[in-house]
Amino acid sequence: MTSGENATVAAGDIARLAGVGRAAVSNWRRRFGDFPQPVGGTTASPLFSLAEVEAWLVEQGKLRQLPQDEMLWQHVRNSVDDLQLLSLVSRLATAVAHRKLSSLLRKDDDKVAEALPNLLVGDNDVPLIRATAELARERGLAETVEFLYTRYTEAHSRRVQALSPEVARFMVAFIEPEATEVFDPSCAFGGLLLALVSRRDDGHEISAIRVKGQDRNTDAARLACARLTARGISADIQSGDALTRDAFPNLRVDAAVCAPPFNERGWGYEALTNDPRWEYGLPPRGESELAWVQHCLAHVKSGGQAIVLMPPAAADRRSGRRIRSQLLRTGTLQAVVSLPAGTAPQSAVPPHLWLLRRPGVGDGVPSHVLMVDSSEGICSDDTVRAWRSFRRGEKIDEAFGRTVPIIDLLDDEVDLTPVRHLPRAASVQVGNLDRAREEFFALADALPAALPDVSPGGGPLTMTTIAELVRAGSLQVEHTPMRMETESGDLRLLTVKDVTLGRLATGQGTREAGLVIGRPGDIVVPAITRHIIARVLDEEEALGPHLSLIRPNPEVFDSHFIAGFLRATSVRTAGSVTGSHRVDVRRAQIPRLPLTEQRKYGEAFRRLDRFEDTVRRTGEAGENLRRLIFNGLAGGDLLPDC
Template sequence: MPEDSTTEVTAAGIARLAGVGRAAVSNWRRRHADFPKPVGGTETSPSFALGEIEQWLRDQGKLAEVPLRERVWQQLAGHPSGTVAALVHAGCVLLLRRERPRAWTALGALPDARLAEVLPTALEETLTARFGVPRAVRTPTPSETVPAVPLLRAAVELADELGGPREAFEFLLGRHLDANPRQYTLTPPPLADLMAELAAAAAPEGRPLATVVDPASGTGGLLRAVPHATALFAQDTDPDLAALTALRLALHGDADIRAATADTLRADAFPDLAADAVLCHPPFNERAWGHDELAYDARWEYGFPARTESELAWVQHALARLRTDGAAVLLMPPAVASRRSGRRIRADLLRRGALRAVVALPAGAAPPYGIPLHLWVLVRPGGDQRPPAETLFVDTAGLVPDAGRDKLPWATLRTTVLDAWAGRGGEESVARAVPVIELLDDEVDLAPARYLTAPAAGGTAPELAAVRARLDETLRRTQGLAPSPVPARSGPRPLTTVGELARTGALQLRTGGSGTASDGDDVPVLTEHDVLSGGAPSGTLPGGAASGAGAPAEEPVLVAEGDVVVPVLGGGSVARVVDAATAGAALGRNLQLLRPDPAALDPWFLAGFLRGTANNRQASSFASTATRLDVRRLQLPRLPLADQRRHGAHFKSLAEFEEALRLAARLGEQLVQGLYDGLADGSVEPG
């Protein structure tokens, strides 16, 4: 791979290259006079030449070899034109590599200067053949190509390593999305798959989804979920997203791709389209959607949406772009089902048979994750067809256990929703087909929970009696575990720090939050909340790329029995010893793992002293809004292993007492709320 003198890397990037924290990079800059000087950035956030940093790390013995994927990502992130522009340029070359491999082989053999000169012509031919004119992907100019040549060569090399251009682009796109989580609103891949399957199920039997459109395409996740389309149409207001979507879809399959940049409601790029399906995750609660200038638009067949009903404008746009009997599936905020300002449009959608189903998803299914969003399934009615007499309502919130809303059972959700659509039964607390005439009241409230039979909220009387019995048993056990304090007899003890123990090899330190899952793997994640609450691992690893399959997995940090896990944010004094049931889970964000050598350190002794309030206070630093724990500064006494184990046994007993108290509190809350609910809904009688 050619040397790259133009790519810059930040302190965070250096830390990733060397496998250390940012504090270590700051220390290197202060202590080593030969550390490379900044070449860009700002005084508070400088950037450095990647080549100089790699050479310095090798000279210091801190870097054996930079993985290809990490090097390509650093080149991408440090590109002078910006990460997105570099990602588009890399995608163009990867598409050339996919569509015309022999042409790239010949071009790749040229010197860098000559390659930068002739590459735009080859890209223009490839992009025009794939996307037509006009198109969302602009051909880079020779002047733009010159600084990108090392990156472009590296991207093709990465494709060879990862298994193809699609896999390389998915990896790079996934890293970019992971690095900018607040910049993009993504539809999780399992939800995108469910929406595509619902659209296929709603289409007439035997008709494939050949032509599919997403009028708010984002990064293209919904269209990528359609398996056998022949033509995909995407539109987005952001030109960068439109270009990334076009390249992503073109690298994913052989469908005809048409992507456009414009405001869909104000300037529809495909006004004459009659698609088989529309999939859409529209922007929510948008006031400036074009209410004033679109008052007489022909798309408002079901009524002119109020200024506060932008989502109903998207619903009618989707119906307008369908052929007769074509299906649309839209992700909607729950308020759209019940706002008074939209009741007339909802009523007309029902009367004319356009709205076929409303599916309530659990909270956490898609951003914003704290709200239980809805799926609306619509079909464009034909002129002589009789509207269906019923509308399907599905509520999947009850399928998610209260303990883990960030670990959704997508397989169960998918089966429940598709079975309900197919009419394969199910409990009336989950799915029910409601006569349209019952829905057309003054409110036209389409919230599924209103029409489904609610199960007893607190449980039956025998179930509550069982909770009471468990509570009695737990309280007796708690009383038996209650410790008795014994006055100390010894004086001050010599202390050491976690940092010193790590330097001598008595323990290892690892930081959580990185890693992705391989295809088919279901690795649980021990989250910060799990450690604080004493719960089981409730998180899940993202796929090879945040946006979908195709990218290789990165190895997470897996916890083992006897490890000690400490949260580093928040200012609490918590340390958890990993047991056999938790072993094998991945370490989550904002957690530090300490892996003691059993021949030198007892894990319960270590965890117990790490929980000391004064110990945590002296090892913490304070910012304006948060407290951060420097685990290396935590102290513990120097004791023989036998004395450590004696202390550790007491600390373990305290942990068992603490867990019994937690269980008693949970059971008590469950019993109290269950009795409130039972008395309120009549499932139990006053005693």
């Protein structure tokens, strides 16, 4: 592999290389005048030459030799742009897990390229494969693949949404020991399937003989397969959206386990109205999770299990009560376990775990459902033991759960929220209440400080338009194509919905003609929207259709200043009966102010955004506090003291 003279590292990378904290790197930059100067990046996130940093660390006695794994990672990271990093990592991991790689690497690069046509994109791929294989010989195959995965997730911590290993182990612990084939239809990087390797039952290790999975992200699916293969697990992982493009339509397994995406309205409702998977009822448009539950059940054998992570709202939303009722009446839904807040990777709310079983031929319908509250913290052994006792028809220790008659749940609400059916000790209830009270008051106390300081102004500002600034060369404006593929491909795309909801990119596409790449500091505006939204990018993003991008000259304009005034201006050109309108950003008006004044406005707008977020979180914390007090009073755990 080449030495990579142009390779760059961030401050976090330098800290890792030297085995110190980031604060130490900042201290070196201040104290040592000969510390390498930035060669790229931004003021807030500078990039340094890897060669210069390595030489400086060696000269200072802070590094004897650059570790082999870190050297490899820096070359990997610097070989492609950030948008292609997952693709490269997944291809390298797949290549080194290839069973014939050792013999292939004895041949020249051209022969290797011919043998691995689907894994090579750039000229440097074969040298990177050779370097990765060398590391695998030193550290082991599984350790090397995990190293690549871990480094990628650290580099893109904001993009990656994955279950923690602890939660994954907890979920798979409910799978029966006899299961020999397990399926995950939304497997991401394979965390749940990997957890099967270390699964234990009564002290005896159990291994799933075969695992199958699917994920809508091609690169994630490929990396999941490589992680499993590196551990000697027989795996068949396919790409594509499992709901709309099921890769295993005839598959029937012993168990399905899934942590699906929450609250997706575009899950395929219109196209799948008459799908045979909806055995328990057509999932409502706003209840994608009920589609995933039935998808899992459709792929398990008679008597097979489905373990699905669910948002708490799925337990009591009015729109889903018919399906919940059918799941109960048929004896399919057998337990609901509440988990701590933050357990789900894509949501901060405390999720639930639904334990389901496809009824076997001749099975009687159970009369009870097990309700367990693990919101205090995951306790796998006790909760799983309660589940196993319930399955054997034994009495449940009410410290860990309670069996609730199904007939009691089949009312107008069909509410499956565990805490509403469990007796709670006053001390535990008070502990929850104290934490909720502290969280609410801490957020409420932060509200005044979150507001920006303002003072009376001098009247209307002198304005100009985006179009005039474009003509003057101070700004650039680009528009993404009207038609683009956003549901398949190896490139993550930022969609209109992502911008509107303020979330990470969820679209998938390819590097087709007209693709617009946003840079840090660029401003993205949906072209058709109910309310004007302007989002400042803090990292490189590929943009999906119906978006406008504004790229200001940072020496002339503050991005947050422009974004704030974009949200305040009226730039409608065409309306609709739904209230949506087309946005022409060129007509938007921006004040003529010096950069120093712009930055003050930009900071004020940022603080208002933080204030809005704090208001939302305060409302959620207040509702949680209200619910705890109400349930405590109604259940007798609390007494009014007023």
